[in-house]
Structures are given as structure tokens and as C-alpha cells.
Amino acid sequence: MKLLRYGASGAERPGLLDAQGQIRDLSAYVPDIAGDALAPNALARLATLDPADLPPVTPDRLGPPVAGVGKFLCVGLNYADHARETGKEPPAEPVLFAKAVSAICGPYDDVQIPRGSDRTDWEVELGIVIGTRAKYVDQARALDHVAGYLLVNDVSERRFQSERGGQWTKGKSHDTFGPIGPWLVTKDEIGDPQAIDLWLDVDGQRRQTGNTRTMIFGVAHLVSYVSQFMTLLPGDIIATGTPPGVGLGMTPPTFLREGQVVTLGAAGLGEQRQRMVQA
Structure with a gap:
């Protein structure tokens, strides 16, 4: 469904x-x-x-396909080629950070460029939606706790993320920095979550092309891993990382401006479209 x-x-x-x-x-x-x-x-x-x-x-708007999200967790540097384009080595364990749930918005809502931002970036990702409570689960049973999957744009402000002190959350959590959807696809419709094509365009120019098979840590590993540190509850979302092609990795680095349009999609999960506006 x-x-x-x-x-x-x-x-x-x-x-x-x-x-x-x-x-x-x-x-x-x-x-x-x-x-x-x-x-x-x-x-x-x-x-x-x-x-x-x-x-x-025939609605005028699609909202986020999941309500009441308690945790919006993200995995950083989960594609080796993306890690390298940001100047980092692929991690030995999943890199986890939190995105504020107040960042969640619909798949076609405008994305706000924060005040003072000059490095707002894009990241197409596969999102996991938890269906049943998961704590200390092993990889063999991890997918039993998954309700389904959705498309995520993990919008990021790179200066806030890396140069404003602390960890990554403040660069990931501005309002509208978490478009999800357009729909939640139940896991029975996704035969293999490690075989999903991903893409993203900026103003019609292809920036990212990837496939979840090149993840360093797959879906089952991530659900199991996260459950060792915290209890995952129904509606929690895990964004699984992005393939290469982000603005930070371009030569020279290139970031989003007011009026630009980002479109992105994933095989079987639909497409998103966001216009950039000033906050």
C-alpha cells in the first residue's frame, strides 16, 4: 500500500x-x-x-505521510563516495544524529533558506519508518519492526552544521528541512530495500544518482544498530544517508538560492518537489 x-x-x-x-x-x-x-x-x-x-x-496539498513522529534520526556518511566528497573517511560504525521533528514538512512544501544561510544543501535519502517497538533487536529480525519506507530530502545548512559549534543538529533542523513522502510505501511493496534507485535535480540539472545497494550499512543493520542505543517506537523515522552529488562536494561548492527548485525521487517511493524561499 x-x-x-x-x-x-x-x-x-x-x-x-x-x-x-x-x-x-x-x-x-x-x-x-x-x-x-x-x-x-x-x-x-x-x-x-x-x-x-x-x-x-483531489486535495490541494499532500502533507507528511506519517504523523506523530517521535524521533527523526539520520545516518551520516553512509555511502563511501559521499563521505570522500565531503573530505571524510567512510566510518567504521554508523554516524547517528537527530533532526528536529519540527523540520518535517510535506513533499511539495516550500523549503525555507534560514536567515544568515549561505550554504543550504540537498540530500536525497531512503527513509525507514518503524512499525513496532524495537529494542536490542538482531539484524535477522530487524525488518520485522519496519512498517515501510519513504523518500526524504535531508536538507542541510553546511556552515551551521560544521562551523557553528557542537554537533550537526543545528545545521539539519531548520523548519522545512525535512520533506518526507509523498507516501509511505509498506514494506511488502518493496522487495529489497537495498536495491532502490535514488536521484535529485536542481533546476532540472541532475546532481545526485545512486542506489541503496552501495550503502555502507544497510537497512537491517541500521535498525538493529540504533536499537542498541535507544528504543525505536512506531512512527520513528531513520534517514539512511545520501549518495554523492551534494552541493558541498561540487567544485566549487554550490548551494541553494531563493527561487531554485529541487526535485527528487526514489524507485517505488514517488517524487518530491520543493521551491526555495527565504525564511
Whole structure:
């Protein structure tokens, strides 16, 4: 299934995308795409519905496809060639950092360039959505705790990230720096999360092309690894890192400006589009 949320910011309603590309309302069956609705039995019940029996809708806006996100975790430098383009060596263990949940926005919402920013950058990523509580899980069972996958643009302000003291969070957490969606694709539709093509364009020019098979640490490893340090709960998101081609790695480094448009996509997970605006 492709689950989504539609409507004005803060007033989204649950829905799904049918096989013909029509959005259908799910409000009669689930209060939101969040929490217990992401559990395997809840998703199985939704899968029994005939989309043709659900009301069709044509919304003005798609919101983030998951509500009530408790943790938005990210993995840095998880593609060796991306690590090297930023001047770092590939890590021996996953590099974890947090992105504020207030950064989350819809897949087509404008992205704000922060005040004082001159190094706002792009990062196309595969996102993991947790479906059931995970603590000290091993890799063999890690995917049992995954509800599905979604597309993430891990927008970053590189000066704030690297030159303003502390760790990376302040360069990753500005409002709108976490576009997710357009939909949550349940894991039964993704045969192998380590075989997903990723791409990103800026103003129609290709900047990133990659595939999740080149991750240093795969999805199962990441879920298991993170669960050794904290309990993962339904709705938590793990952004798994970006392939090469970010603005920081260009010669010379090139960053986003007001009015530019970023489009990105992942095979089976849909596409996003964001216009850059000043905060």
C-alpha cells in the first residue's frame, strides 16, 4: 500500500493511493497514519479494503505521510563516495544524529533558506519508518519492526552544521528541512530495500544518482544498530544517508538560492518537489 496524508498543514487526513493513482480517503477506518496504525495487524486490515469503496479526493496539498513522529534520526556518511566528497573517511560504525521533528514538512512544501544561510544543501535519502517497538533487536529480525519506507530530502545548512559549534543538529533542523513522502510505501511493496534507485535535480540539472545497494550499512543493520542505543517506537523515522552529488562536494561548492527548485525521487517511493524561499 501507499499511505499518505492530505490537507492543510496541521489538519491532514489519512488516505491511500490506489493502483490508478487516485487518492482515496481512509478517515472512516483509521484516525491517522501514526502510532498503532503502523502495526502489522493494523496495516493488514487496511490492506483488505477495496480502494474502489473509499471516497476519492483531489486535495490541494499532500502533507507528511506519517504523523506523530517521535524521533527523526539520520545516518551520516553512509555511502563511501559521499563521505570522500565531503573530505571524510567512510566510518567504521554508523554516524547517528537527530533532526528536529519540527523540520518535517510535506513533499511539495516550500523549503525555507534560514536567515544568515549561505550554504543550504540537498540530500536525497531512503527513509525507514518503524512499525513496532524495537529494542536490542538482531539484524535477522530487524525488518520485522519496519512498517515501510519513504523518500526524504535531508536538507542541510553546511556552515551551521560544521562551523557553528557542537554537533550537526543545528545545521539539519531548520523548519522545512525535512520533506518526507509523498507516501509511505509498506514494506511488502518493496522487495529489497537495498536495491532502490535514488536521484535529485536542481533546476532540472541532475546532481545526485545512486542506489541503496552501495550503502555502507544497510537497512537491517541500521535498525538493529540504533536499537542498541535507544528504543525505536512506531512512527520513528531513520534517514539512511545520501549518495554523492551534494552541493558541498561540487567544485566549487554550490548551494541553494531563493527561487531554485529541487526535485527528487526514489524507485517505488514517488517524487518530491520543493521551491526555495527565504525564511
